[in-house]
Amino acid sequence: xxxxxxxxxxxxLAEAAHWSGPxxxxxxxxxxxGYTALxxxxxxxxxxxxxxxVGHTGVGKSVAIASAGAARALPTLGLVTLFALLLGIGLxxxxxxxxxxxxxxxxxxxxxxxxxxxxxxxxxxxxxxxTEWQILTKVEIPLGxxxxxxxxRGATVQVVATAMxxxxxxxxxxxxxxxxxxxSQDYPQMIAGSLLVIALALLLDLALLLLQRVTAPRGAxxx
Amino acid sequence: MxxxxxxxxxxxxxxxxxxxxxLPPILVALALSLPLAKLxxxxxxLRTGVTTTSGLLYAIPSLPLFVLxxxxxxxxxxxxxxxxxxxxxxxxALMVPAASDAFRSVSRDVLSSATAQGYAPTARxxxxxxxxxxxxxxxxxxxxxxxxxxxxxVGGVLGxxxxxxxxxxxxxxxxxxxxxxxxxxxxxxxxxxDALLVLLGRALxxxxxxxxxxxx
Numbered sequence: 001x002x003x004x005x006x007x008x009x010x011x012x013l014a015e016a017a018h019w020s021g022p023x024x025x026x027x028x029x030x031x032x033x034g035y036t037a038l039x040x041x042x043x044x045x046x047x048x049x050x051x052x053x054v055g056h057t058g059v060g061k062s063v064a065i066a067s068a069g070a071a072r073a074l075p076t077l078g079l080v081t082l083f084a085l086l087l088g089i090g091l092x093x094x095x096x097x098x099x100x101x102x103x104x105x106x107x108x109x110x111x112x113x114x115x116x117x118x119x120x121x122x123x124x125x126x127x128x129x130x131t132e133w134q135i136l137t138k139v140e141i142p143l144g145x146x147x148x149x150x151x152x153r154g155a156t157v158q159v160v161a162t163a164m165x166x167x168x169x170x171x172x173x174x175x176x177x178x179x180x181x182x183x184s185q186d187y188p189q190m191i192a193g194s195l196l197v198i199a200l201a202l203l204l205d206l207a208l209l210l211l212q213r214v215t216a217p218r219g220a221x222x223x
Numbered sequence: 224m225x226x227x228x229x230x231x232x233x234x235x236x237x238x239x240x241x242x243x244x245x246l247p248p249i250l251v252a253l254a255l256s257l258p259l260a261k262l263x264x265x266x267x268x269l270r271t272g273v274t275t276t277s278g279l280l281y282a283i284p285s286l287p288l289f290v291l292x293x294x295x296x297x298x299x300x301x302x303x304x305x306x307x308x309x310x311x312x313x314x315x316a317l318m319v320p321a322a323s324d325a326f327r328s329v330s331r332d333v334l335s336s337a338t339a340q341g342y343a344p345t346a347r348x349x350x351x352x353x354x355x356x357x358x359x360x361x362x363x364x365x366x367x368x369x370x371x372x373x374x375x376x377v378g379g380v381l382g383x384x385x386x387x388x389x390x391x392x393x394x395x396x397x398x399x400x401x402x403x404x405x406x407x408x409x410x411x412x413x414x415x416x417d418a419l420l421v422l423l424g425r426a427l428x429x430x431x432x433x434x435x436x437x438x439x
Binding site: 006072076079081084157160164195202206209 | 278279281282283284285286287288290291294300366369370372373376377379380381386387389390391393394397399402403405406409410413414417
């Protein structure tokens, strides 16, 4: 094939046949979003309460910090392929990888959100007779919401990227186009798939950035 | 386990090419981030722009970037140069904001005193500003190093030799030990590099050894 691969990729994207059916772009995008949402949701169920607890009590602080660092060192492709071999083809393996990779961001976000509350403010709340639960839910969490959302942002970015590798072990999502293109030496299709994933990742990142700004309590300094 | 013992040569070769791919982007990111951060700090709007761009750049998943770059810069998808450039970009996305913070952590009064003592701008930068920004710079480099070493593996999908190839090959052939060896070695490389950077920091910045850097 000759010609500019980017123009060919645009032509690939413009083809009506690529926009319908179970392997069409809308369906693959939905799959991708679904994987991401599920991964971040399950990870949040574990990490956010734990992070809030660590932030409020200070217990296990060093473990939380160390886990965030360790997660950066874990190769995502390695986790996805390892879990796929251990658990078989299907969604369980990539989902487990998403959760492992999303937990540290969420944990760090929730933990730093609580810890960022001014100790004087927390003491004032305690002096006014608030219970520890009230301090957490009425003072520390509202003040730290932008940081919690920041944790979600980091986790989402990580999972969107990893969800693409899910296609490598036999699942759907936008990664399909890249791996199909790779095996059939179809560079325009690989570019088209890449552009779609990048657009999705940037849109999600911007949306969460916006949410981070919006949720900042008025009067409190934004992180 | 027997796979690992029978393939020590292969593992060593993959580890070698992994390190060779990871090191240049880390150095490039550090070297380029210093002037870029100085430039960004010179104007408020420029700093905001640079921080936002870095955040967005880091949000781009690595595999699509590996795929797109060759179309832009004319390398082959399987070329290590392609991976190196993509990893340098990620490194810069992490390092420029870190370097910008590092230079801002240096007290203006100290810089003014240095000027008053007769330091020329270049000497002031290398003998006063850079060493004082050192601890925060080091923190940035540590993050870049660990993230780069882990990202190198993604190139394995495209056929670029690194520990990532162990994942691809192990998955195709169903060898769990091969993938596990790749995961463990990648993490070990990252941890060792991180420890080495900490030691290097202590050697280059002996004044940070006594007390940890604390800010009020």
